[in-house]
Amino acid sequence: MAEPKHTTSTEHIPAGEHKTGFPPFDSHSYASQLVWLAIAFVLLFVLMSKWALPRVGSVIENRQKRIDGDIAEAGTLKEQSDAAVAAYEKALADARANAQAIANETRDKQAAEAETRRKALEDELNVKLTDAEKTIATTKQAAMTNVRGIAEDAARAIVERLIGKAPSDQAVTAAVADALKR
């Protein structure tokens, strides 16, 4: 940098070619640059393709494999846990269904029992009702018979008091029967 610009040309640069003054267009250096470019590029290409890139690639690939493996393992575990959850839910549903069935059965049984008991009770009550009705009918019958007797006695007594003479039994009976018929 310290050297003055126009005396920089080394002994190898012919003065004629240096006249351009602009290094990128100085064709004198082209051959050297091309040769070294070829050497450097080929060297780098070989180093990259044979050594560095497979190396980096294998590191990345190993990691990817590991990740894929881990993901697959996680998937398997998830499947297992899903299966466990499904089994648990199935057991729960079964238990619930079972409980439901037992409850239904019990209820039905109790309902049936209650029904039977109710029917028996009803029958018994019906019998009792019939008996009572019979008793009532008998009693009524008896009462009616008694009414006739009382009526006859009363009629005889009334007639006797009114006319001073007891009427005949046949006439009283006929009159009462006649009155009761109305």
Add this chain to the structure above:
Amino acid sequence: MAADPIHQFRIVEFFPVAHIGNTEIAFTNSALFMLTAVVIITAFLIIGTAKKSLVPSRLQSAAELSYEFVATTVRSTAGSEGMKFFPFVFTLFMFVLTLNFIGLVPYTFTVTSHIIVTAALAIMVFLTVLLYGLYRHGFHFFNLFVPKGVPIAILPLIVFIEVLSFVSRPISHSVRLFANMLAGHITLQVFAGFIILMGSAMGAIGWIGGILPFGMIVILMALETLVAFLQAYVFAILTCIYLNDAIHPGH
């Protein structure tokens, strides 16, 4: 001016190596930095993966990142068949990237600021595409120049344009990288020159005023870092796109 903006691009011959005919092959600063790049890239990847750990260290992370970055680029641009060119594209990308970054360090030399280097790389890509395309598809490779569904009347014109764009690819491919690196470094040098100029012309006030171009250099340096990466990436992705043409010549 104390700092000539072109000075930094000068090829310095250290010692001659061989003679081919009348042409002398010398070991130059350019060669030195090319080999430095080779060493840096190789060391970066090999030391980075020294432990081959499952949970990567920072350096290993960076090494893997560079690998996967280029692999993704190749796969998304040239398809999975393009992966056979992965080492080639990776070498190209890392080589250009490292040379660009080395060039950002003061007092170094930017190999990629020389058109002969970028042109050689671009022509190498061009020939790879051409030869692989012909090897893989034979004469059908030239279907690349005949888009489907074009009326016969304008077909000659289209074919002419397609061939022209194909042939001009190495030019744009190489000039883009070369010009970007050249322009960026000249700009940096010019602004640096302003500091010296102001300092020597105006004394103490000039040195204070020099803060302005210095701030400019800081900003430009960030920009140039981006450009250094971006141009390497553009170079690599264009290579992928061209290779894709060789692998799948049908439009």
